[in-house]
Amino acid sequence: MNKLKELFILFLTFFKVGLFTFGGGYAMVAIIEREFVERKKWLSAEEFADVLTIAESTPGPISVNSATYIGYKRRGFFGSVFSTLGLILPSLVIIFCISLFFDEFIELVWVKYAFTGIRAAVVFLILSAGIKLFLKLKKTVYNVAAFIISTLLLVAITLFSWNFPAVFIILIGGAVGIAIWLISTAARKDRNKGGKE
């Protein structure tokens, strides 16, 4: 019974994510963060960052990746099926209807006005989602430096239209993480040796 209920919650929550994600990509981070990290506490901030890392470094829409992953983690295969279905259902229905009246829809001025407002809010939502996640992270020198550098780098890439995919920035971060780990384990071994002598 509990199982069915969780499947239903997964479906419903990702339905909500699909219904209220405007602008794609990181826009849904705000809603998923609130639903699964803040409210249900099914994921910690670190785990959620890992979900995003996996989503970023595998092909496909980030939201589909996240839905599949969170669903699987919570309820196995069926969890991922229900989450993904919930996520894409609003799009399917809404876009199918729009495709029938595309020309008329795009001319509706009130629709345009509403969307202009929504775009401004989406900017705020993305900013606050990223900052909120960062505030929950331990403030080590590496974390703070990597956060600031990757923020600035992404802004520069867009402003100067450099051809540098975001996935490379992620890979560099991972490489630095491994390098720090190698150095610190080597240093620890060294110290242990020194202690024995």
Added chain:
Amino acid sequence: MPVLLDLFLTFLKIGAVSFGGGYAMIPMVTEEVVAKGWLTSERVMDFIAVAESTPGPIAINMATFVGATQGGILGALLATLGVVLPAFIIILLVASIIKGLLKYAPVNAFLVGVRPVVMGLIVGTGITLFLTVILGVARIGDGFSFEYKSLIIFGIVAAVSLIYNKLRKKSLSPIIIIVFAALLGMLFYGVIG
């Protein structure tokens, strides 16, 4: 090739090779769809504007739209299934082995290195959008087209949710924020004009 199968395979291919999410997919979808003669590039640009301002992941929206215009409801379903399937299968594989993977110190070190970067990328995306959507800077050298009404809406939304946060000790639902901003958009651009 029957158009339904073609739709499914085309979007399966797009879903399998597009790293970095929805925006990365836009040039590929445009290229394929125009090359196949399904839609003109102007039509695709028009739809991208709609896809960005209607709910749902952009990739799903584009697949559904192209599928619907070429093959009706079945076309929409097959194109969407195609674009979702690679991500779904790959994540299932990753998720089912990740528990074991995380035990390895190097994998853990990799993730530790990546976490702040992912958060930086999110904030960077937000700043970029702030510059492009609200300040109207497309790229360096292109000049401004300052949207002061958007900036006012941004300011109101930010102020309201920060005050709510302070008073109630929890954050305002993004859904309420979006509905509120839609009303503000209609107020500032429609009622006030």
